[in-house]
Amino acid sequence: MSDRDIKKATTQVNQNEGLIMEKSSPGKKGYKLPPLDVPAVNISKMLGDLERRDDIAAELPEVSEIEIIRHFTRISTWNYAVDYGMYPLGSCTMKYNARINEVVARLDGLAGAHPYQPEKLSQGAMKILQLLSECLIEITGMDAITLQPAAGAHGELTGVLLVRAYLESQGNPRKKILIPDSAHGTNPATAAIAGYAVENLKSNQKGMIDLNALEKQVTEDIAALMLTNPSTIGVYESDIHHIAGILHRKGALLYMDGANMNALCGKTQPGKNGVDVMHLNLHKTFSTPHGGGGPGSGPVACKKILEPFLPTPVVIEKSDGTLGFDYNRPKSIGRVRAFYGNFGMHVRALAYILANGPDGLRQTTEDAVLNANYIRKKLEGIYELPYKTQTLHEVVFNDRIQQRKGVKTGDIAKRLIDYGFHSYTVSFPLIVPGALMIEPTESESKEELDLFIDAMKAIAKEAEDEPDTVLNAPHTTRISRLDEVRAARQPILRWKKQAKYAAE
Numbered sequence: 242m243s244d245r246d247i248k249k250a251t252t253q254v255n256q257n258e259g260l261i262m263e264k265s266s267p268g269k270k271g272y273k274l275p276p277l278d279v280p281a282v283n284i285s286k287m288l289g290d291l292e293r294r295d296d297i298a299a300e301l302p303e304v305s306e307i308e309i310i311r312h313f314t315r316i317s318t319w320n321y322a323v324d325y326g327m328y329p330l331g332s333c334t335m336k337y338n339a340r341i342n343e344v345v346a347r348l349d350g351l352a353g354a355h356p357y358q359p360e361k362l363s364q365g366a367m368k369i370l371q372l373l374s375e376c377l378i379e380i381t382g383m384d385a386i387t388l389q390p391a392a393g394a395h396g397e398l399t400g401v402l403l404v405r406a407y408l409e410s411q412g413n414p415r416k417k418i419l420i421p422d423s424a425h426g427t428n429p430a431t432a433a434i435a436g437y438a439v440e441n442l443k444s445n446q447k448g449m450i451d452l453n454a455l456e457k458q459v460t461e462d463i464a465a466l467m468l469t470n471p472s473t474i475g476v477y478e479s480d481i482h483h484i485a486g487i488l489h490r491k492g493a494l495l496y497m498d499g500a501n502m503n504a505l506c507g508k509t510q511p512g513k514n515g516v517d518v519m520h521l522n523l524h525k526t527f528s529t530p531h532g533g534g535g536p537g538s539g540p541v542a543c544k545k546i547l548e549p550f551l552p553t554p555v556v557i558e559k560s561d562g563t564l565g566f567d568y569n570r571p572k573s574i575g576r577v578r579a580f581y582g583n584f585g586m587h588v589r590a591l592a593y594i595l596a597n598g599p600d601g602l603r604q605t606t607e608d609a610v611l612n613a614n615y616i617r618k619k620l621e622g623i624y625e626l627p628y629k630t631q632t633l634h635e636v637v638f639n640d641r642i643q644q645r646k647g648v649k650t651g652d653i654a655k656r657l658i659d660y661g662f663h664s665y666t667v668s669f670p671l672i673v674p675g676a677l678m679i680e681p682t683e684s685e686s687k688e689e690l691d692l693f694i695d696a697m698k699a700i701a702k703e704a705e706d707e708p709d710t711v712l713n714a715p716h717t718t719r720i721s722r723l724d725e726v727r728a729a730r731q732p733i734l735r736w737k738k739q740a741k742y743a744a745e
């Protein structure tokens with residue numbers, strides 16, 4: 242058997258065994274209970290209306306233990322994960338999540354803590370909230386923080402609501418928020434949900450804020466500028482002091498989208514550069530699990546002027562030296578999340594920060610920047626680099642060279658799957674048509690980066706010599722290229738009994 246035959250056979254096995262529903266037969270069981278040693282009760286009578294309806298129960302598969310184990314083990318191998326290989330998804334900072342974080346987050350006293358536990362029994366958990374707050378305040382150079390928001394976008398909304406509350410307290414919430422054209426889509430969405438009109442700010446040829454344009458656009462109507470730094474093309478806004486000055490002179494505030502803090506941690510503190518309020522993504526920079534819709538965390542750090550408006554409750558030190566929650570904050574924007582935010586993520590982020598220490602965090606930043614620039618250097622010329630400005634933790638190419646043979650960024654991304662990598666980010670940011678946005682993070686070794694670079698070079702060569710190979714990729718996955726329009730318009734999201742089986 243050739244390698245190809247073996248692959249085909251394996252794929253067939255995978256496909257044949259794909260649907261657990263089709264292995265089901267009545268009476269098969271995956272468990273065995275000991276004989277009853279208490280009096281039997283009539284469950285149906287006890288449950289009444291709450292009993293599971295027979296018509297639904299009849300649809301559930303009945304399989305043996307080995308069948309269900311194989312089912313879940315098999316489908317787990319159809320997925321891609323950071324624990325499986327490089328995940329160069331730009332903007333997302335898909336770094337390795339250290340196992341020590343998981344060990345700490347699973348400690349009984351933390352994982353089992355109840356949010357309604359009295360304060361005197363929650364001192365340890367509160368100490369974690371306080372310590373993480375202190376670390377993040379130090380890292381960002383800000384004055385105060387809330388850990389409540391559950392994601393970056395949620396942090397943005399919290400931050401902009403702080404801006405609104407502050408400006409309102411000054412007499413006028415103002416009308417508009419300025420957002421550069423390179424911004425993440427959540428920025429304009431946030432501004433709109435917080436009741437502001439969005440005004441677009443064009444980037445200059447270096448992909449940075451145009452100071453002259455900014456000076457003209459900042460009027461008494463502008464509440465804030467939402468600035469991503471470094472930007473989504475990985476460029477550091479070296480004029481950030483100037484930018485802050487222009488805003489502050491007109492009474493507007495500077496919001497920093499801190500999702501890219503992986504490029505700054507331990508190197509510079511946004512709070513020292515004129516930023517008034519910012520969010521962090523613990524699930525990006527601070528190595529808490531990311532993706533799959535799992536819990537995230539988007540703390541918001543701010544300057545003194547915004548502190549009175551922070552969500553309640555806030556951890557405080559009481560006169561007897563113990564910690565307590567302060568709910569009595571009349572200017573607060575209120576709660577943005579149940580209890581104290583996603584506590585498990587706070588534990589993991591603190592474990593990560595303490596395990597690294599200040600020098601480790603700085604090293605992390607330097608390695609992330611080095612890795613991105615290594616890829617940039619090796620692939621420049623093979624893929625076109627639209628912005629030549631020095632970049633930090635990520636690099637954005639475009640597909641102009643490959644487009645001559647009809648190959649686009651999405652095709653290259655799909656071919657990359659055949660080479661064993663997760664795709665980079667396609668078609669973002671919007672200021673780069675046909676973008677290939679690559680962020681290796683600090684987690685990858687030189688050996689892994691070299692494999693990725695080799696794959697990207699091989700695909701560029703294929704795009705030139707045999708474009709169909711790229712255009713029809715992926716070839717090695719269970720399901721090859723999907724009809725993306727149909728997948729979006731007519732998604733099939735659950736298994737349904739097909740006529741063939743229904744008839745049996």
Ligand SMILES: *Cc1c(COP(=O)(O)O)cnc(C)c1O
Nearest residue numbers: 332392393394425427469498500
């Ligand atoms: C990821 C990201 C966000 C949004 O964060 P979520 O946690 O996904 O809501 C916002 N801005 C930038 C620049 C990002 O990279």
